[in-house]
């Protein structure tokens with residue numbers, strides 16, 4: 001046993017930190033962890049989980065609207081934002097307790113305070129210090145907003161979960177995950193929503209057909225999507241907030257929400273002073289074992305800005321624990337990570353998109369299907385779904401699956417196993433579809449629509 005207070009001290013009790021702490025403890029390590037906010041981190045407290053609950057809530061109005069097409073007459077309905085937020089908060093409290101329980105059951109010592117690295121083995125926790133053989137930085141990220149006049153009037157996703165009332169008119173700035181998801185939430189709950197994005201289609205970095213179908217789909221939902229537009233300034237007025245756009249137009253809303261990216265949450269952490277290599281934006285530089293330039297200091301999750309998704313952080317934390325304390329060799333492979341955007345219509349995706357595939361895997365065939373989901377034949381909605389396979393010509397392996405439409409995230413989770421396992425188009429062809437589903441399309445597409453490379 002070392003002379004240090006702990007074998008491992010973790011700074012940050014979010015998805016990555018909690019997983020690393022409890023798995024390390026399970027391997028017999030003496031583990032301490034600190035958290036300045038609430039145990040659970042961004043995902044549980046102010047991210048994925050509360051967001052998904054609001055997404056569910058926002059779908060209800062549409063179900064009620066569609067009911068008539070299926071023969072139902074629904075009486076007067078009413079929505080209460082405070083009730084929704086209260087129910088959501090109760091669920092987050094429950095999950096927070098579960099996370100606290102996970103730590104205490106694993107025998108991890110929790111310090112509910114900010115941690116600062118004083119040197120490679122010492123962490124300051126308020127007015128005390130602790131020492132540890134190994135230290136793991138798992139502090140996550142925080143929202144970033146550009147410096148434009150009036151930016152102090154805007155909210156980010158952090159505050160969106162705690163608004164007292166649903167703003168009747170909302171402007172969302174950004175075209176990434178969070179802006180698209182919240183545009184759908186606010187719109188579904190009945191707000192007038194404008195989404196302002198500087199690019200030509202939302203979700204840059206995704207497959208071009210995904211971007212097109214989501215952009216069109218958001219407009220069909222009634223979102224006023226302003227593409228190739230940015231905000232120059234924001235002014236608070238008696239009636240709300242007035243945005244001046246870079247095309248000279250103005251727009252009055254009740255709430256402006258920025259979702260223009262997140263940055264590593266390294267403020268006040270003392271990383272550079274302690275000798276940890278940190279890039280300009282705050283990103284901690286690590287290798288495939290999540291090890292920093294210092295032998296005993298590691299980092300996982302969004303603070304490393306590799307693939308900023310919760311399951312990736314937990315995977316990194318678990319791999320770190322197994323490698324350092326479980327006697328295993330578990331480098332992290334960030335290839336073929338599936339992802340979803342819970343916008344409306346939602347997206348599920350894994351592997352290469354059409355634009356990048358040929359550069360990375362050589363010549364590819366593209367299989368594509370765009371259709372009206374069966375449900376909407378009776379609901380009357382004009383919405384489209386799309387499914388796309390990218391197949392490497394030489395190996396016949398399916399190297400990309402992209403889906404937009406109802407249940408896309410659920411569908412792609414299953415297909416991600418096939419892509420990660422390197423299954424070929426023949427395997428897909430030999431798989432019998434489940435009828436009638438949308439997903440059967442992925443095993444019944446017979447002829448490529450185009451090829452590249």
Ligand code: NDP
Pocket residue numbers: 146173174175176177178179181197198199203204230259260261262307308309339340341342
């Ligand atoms: P993203 O990086 O996804 O999107 C940021 C958006 O803001 C982009 O559209 C970007 O435009 C735009 N932007 C950046 N700078 C400016 C600027 N100065 N003026 C105007 N627009 C600007 O970040 P998010 O905040 O949406 O999400 C952060 C991260 O959180 C995501 O990357 C993802 O990793 C994670 N997340 C994952 C979710 C999921 O798994 N479902 C859900 C929510 C978040 P451009 O494209 O032109 O650069």
